[in-house]
Amino acid sequence: MTSNPNLLIPEDPPLPQHSTVSPTIPPSSSANNLPNTSCNTHQEQYASSNSPYILNHSDTSNLILVTELVTDNNYVIWSRSMVLAVSIQNKLGFIDVLITKPAGELLPLWIWNNNVVIAWILNSTSKGILSSILFTQSARATWIDLQDCFQKRNGPRIFQLKCGLSTLKQDQESVTMYFANIKSLWDEYASYHPGCTCGKCACSGTKSVEDFVNFECLMYYLMGLNDDFNHACSQVLIMDPPPAINKAFSLIVQQE
Numbered sequence: 136m137t138s139n140p141n142l143l144i145p146e147d148p149p150l151p152q153h154s155t156v157s158p159t160i161p162p163s164s165s166a167n168n169l170p171n172t173s174c175n176t177h178q179e180q181y182a183s184s185n186s187p188y189i190l191n192h193s194d195t196s197n198l199i200l201v202t203e204l205v206t207d208n209n210y211v212i213w214s215r216s217m218v219l220a221v222s223i224q225n226k227l228g229f230i231d232v233l234i235t236k237p238a239g240e241l242l243p244l245w246i247w248n249n250n251v252v253i254a255w256i257l258n259s260t261s262k263g264i265l266s267s268i269l270f271t272q273s274a275r276a277t278w279i280d281l282q283d284c285f286q287k288r289n290g291p292r293i294f295q296l297k298c299g300l301s302t303l304k305q306d307q308e309s310v311t312m313y314f315a316n317i318k319s320l321w322d323e324y325a326s327y328h329p330g331c332t333c334g335k336c337a338c339s340g341t342k343s344v345e346d347f348v349n350f351e352c353l354m355y356y357l358m359g360l361n362d363d364f365n366h367a368c369s370q371v372l373i374m375d376p377p378p379a380i381n382k383a384f385s386l387i388v389q390q391e
Contacts, residue, residue: 187228188244194224196254204261208292210285211326217259226252230278249274256281289327296324300355310360310391314384317359321352321380346376353380364390 200220205213221227228234229252237245252274257265260281267284271277299320305313328348357368367390371383378386 229274304359310388
């Protein structure tokens with residue numbers, strides 16, 4: 136059979152092309168795409184651990200914060216020790232009125248912490264004073280009762296401290312021991328000095344008073360040194376401005 140050249144032979148139809156549509160892949164659930172909650176968790180733990188309402192296992196009602204019990208003649212030293220100790224326990228707000236009695240769900244926590252702080256104060260009070268503060272309702276009220284009773288009775292103690300500063304001599308003691316003794320007397324004496332409580336004084340008057348008080352302390356220190364240090368004392372006295380007592384001690388101890 137001969138082929139007809141005019142006959143058109145249809146071409147094979149094209150094969151259907153299958154589209155290669157990529158499936159939609161959901162976002163990866165790897166750790167990189169998870170919400171980062173570790174930072175928030177750490178912040179919450181940090182905030183809660185620093186809350187004054189948190190009581191540690193050691194914060195019991197029989198805890199004794201200071202070894203020296205308050206009496207009618209050591210209130211200033213005792214109160215300073217107690218403020219430091221209560222502050223370390225993160226409960227200072229219960230005696231300095233920064234943490235007031237709340238309402239709502241915080242009230243049970245406040246009562247719990249308030250009673251613990253009251254117990255700490257009672258544990259650090261001598262028996263003769265204990266009965267006068269036993270029935271106060273808040274740590275703040277207990278603290279104020281002691282303050283009103285004993286801080287204002289400072290006349291005899293100030294007189295004792297002033298006499299001690301005037302008569303204390305180095306004698307056979309080392310310069311270091313003599314400095315420690317007079318510094319202890321002076322720090323207690325200075326705690327009775329009135330000062331600015333508003334925190335808004337901007338003039339130089341407060342600074343001038345403070346400088347004069349420090350200069351008075353320096354005079355007491357130099358007056359009690361032995362005659363062997365007269366030359367060193369003269370060198371300190373001509374310094375302008377006068378050095379702090381700590382600086383004067385460091386200069387004089389080198390001459391010992």
